[in-house]
Amino acid sequence: MTEHPSRPASGPLLEVADLAVQFELPHGSVEAVKGINFQLEPGETLALVGESGSGKSVTSTAIMRLLPELAKASGSIRFQGEELLGATAKRMRRIRGGEIAMIFQEPMTSLNPLHRIGQQIREVLDRHKGLKGKPARAKAIELLEQVGIPEPHRRIDSFPHELSGGQRQRVMIAMALAGEPELLIADEPTTALDVTVQAQILELLKGLQRRYGMAILFVTHDLTIVRHFADRVCVMRHGELVEQGDTTEVFRAPQHEYTRMLIDAEPHGRKAVVSDSQPMLLEARNVRVRFAIKKRWFGPSDYFEAVKGIDLNIRRGQTVGIVGESGSGKSTLGRALLRLLKSKGEIRFEDTRLDTLDKAEMRPLRSRLQVVFQDPYGSLSPRLTVGDVIGEGLKVHAPHLSRAERESQVMAALEEVRLDPGMRNRYPHEFSGGQRQRIAIARALVLKPDFLLLDEPTSALDRSVQVTVIELLRDLQDKYGLTYLFISHDLAVVRALSDTVLVMKEGAVVEQGSTEQIFADPQTDYTRKLIAAAMLEDVA
Structure with missing residues (x-):
């Protein structure tokens, strides 16, 4: 990489001093970042951690000078000795992508869906390296190969929607590398990925860092990643930097109570195993789900088999965890068991064969079989108050109730x-992610169900909020004898909540057993790979 002429012979690559960011809103100004200070050395990995709303992403966008117009930054951001807050728009265009590059949490919103990935990489090469035509295409293929895209000669002509989530993130990394930056800012780059893909992306970033000698500013709320990935860590809370230091030292002896809370915010404890004397609540035999991928007027259609002949037994009061990568069929299985998808095979709820019932015959049972989804904001109507959202099911399943x-x-x-009933007249957007998930749980609970399908209910939440939701689910299960089918790719959460675990891969169960047995003595290479990728501290 070429060294910028203004860079000092030695010293930090990035210096942030007294950085403050204010948002001028109609109801007044909000201080999102409050006079923070930190430095990043060449080739170093610095993690900026904190919960949602801590100001970490605002800090990273301020470094790139990508704040919205209503935001005002003050203080100093010096990169290679050059002050960025006073830099011209023209100069910043050269810096972005060429000297400082950034990758985001959701690549699908950052990649242009109308352009092939090769074209998007070549745009960076043209702007920052002056490469065009065949040399640019050859370099783009080389970059795709470096980031581990299979068959880069063919994939270069793919559109973003034709790639998996992990592959799209690799394309974003290839675009970031195209300008050969000195600094890579990675803002939650693995949050939306499976644990195995997450581990691959982190290993890829480390390898590329060694190869190119670049520094990485890693923005995340996941301290498990920080422990294994970062050299130093800065902890943010409410826009302030409350602690910073060597990663090993901060984890060994955190000085601030907030840091201690974040480190302790791991799902703890184990569920008491349900006795075999408990009655069977849900049984499934040879459940299969297939989707038509190509229909033909003449001859047989092509089908994709998403669930391949699965057997399942769930006793009353039990929690069965289902784990696996994206595309393994775990959510499809959950929906099939509740007859939200067409399936083949026998599904029995107590003494009732669900697979023989039509929609009208299923309706009386819906109050007893409830679902909580991953994204509460997407499943809560923004037009209804929280009270109306929760009460909607009562109108359908308990029409005899008066309004009072x-x-x-x-x-x-x-x-x-654990929400204030006085909040029932507010709308979903007025609540945090964790509060919205509690509202989604309340909507299910109000019908007094026997069985809850929990489909990734904590994956979009900060770790500390995850722990409170997990404790809530445990308490509700103990109080009401609820039965859970818990679907997740977060193995730490599954381990804390489940009696038994099913491991799914490509629509089939590759391993199942008690939670203790699965985590202490996994029998298949695939399960061992999942556990290793989850970086669980006390798992052999």
Whole structure:
């Protein structure tokens, strides 16, 4: 890499001094970042950690000078000795991508869906390296190969939607490398990925860092990643930097109570195993789900088999965890068991054969079989108040209730999930992610179900919020004898909540057993790979 002429002979690559960011909003100004100071050395990995709203992403976008117009930054950001807050727009265009590059959490929103990935990489090469035509295409293929895209000669002409999530993130990394930056800012680059893909991306970034000698500013809320990936760590809370230091030292002896809380915010404990004397609540035999991928007028259609003949037994009060990578079929299986998807095979709920029922015959059972999804904001109507959202099911399944009785049950459900019933007249957007997930749980609980399908209910939440939701689910299960089918790619959460675990791969169960047995003595290479990728501290 070429060294910028203004860079000092020695010293930090990046110096942030007294950085403050204010947002001028209609109701007043909000201080998102409050006078923070840190440095990043050449070739170093510095992690900027904190919960949602801590100001870490605002800090990273301020470094890139990508803040919205209503934001005002003050203080100093010096890169290679050059002050960025005073740099011209023209100069910043040269710096972005050429000297400092950035990758984001969701590559699908950063990649242009209308352009092939090769074209998007070549644009960076043209702007920052002056490469065009065949040399640019050859370099783009080389970059795709470096980031581990299979068959780069063919994939270079793919559109973003034709790639998996992990492959799209690799393309974003290839685009970032195209300008040969001195600094790579990675803002939650693995949050939306499976644990195995996450581990691959982190290993890839480390290898590329060694190859190119670049520094990495890693923005994340996941301290498990920080422990294994970063040289130093800065902890942010409410826009302030509350602690920074060597990663090993901070984890060994955190000085600030907030840092200690973040480190301790791991799912702890194990679920008490349900006795074999408990009655069977849900049984499935040879469940299969297939989707038509190509229909023909004449001759047989082509099908994709998403679930391949799975057997499952769930006792009352039990939690069965289902783990596996994206595309393994775990969510499809969960929806099939509740007859939200067409399937083949026998599904029995207590003494009732669900697979023989039509929609009208299933309706009376819906109150007893409830679902909580991954994204509560997407599953809560933004046009309804929280009280209306929770009470909606009561209108359908308990039409005999008066309005006052319905409101009383809504308030009780909110209290059950530790939310103030006085909030029932607010709208979903007025709540945090963790609060919205509690509202989604309250919506299910108000119908007094026997069985809850929990489909990635904590994956979009900060670790500390995850722990409170997990504790809530445990308490509710103990209080009401609820039965859970818990679907997740987060093995730490599954280990803390489940009696038994099913490991799925490509639509089939490759291993199942008690939680203790699966995590202490996995029998298949695939399960061992999942556990290793999850970086669970006390798992052999």
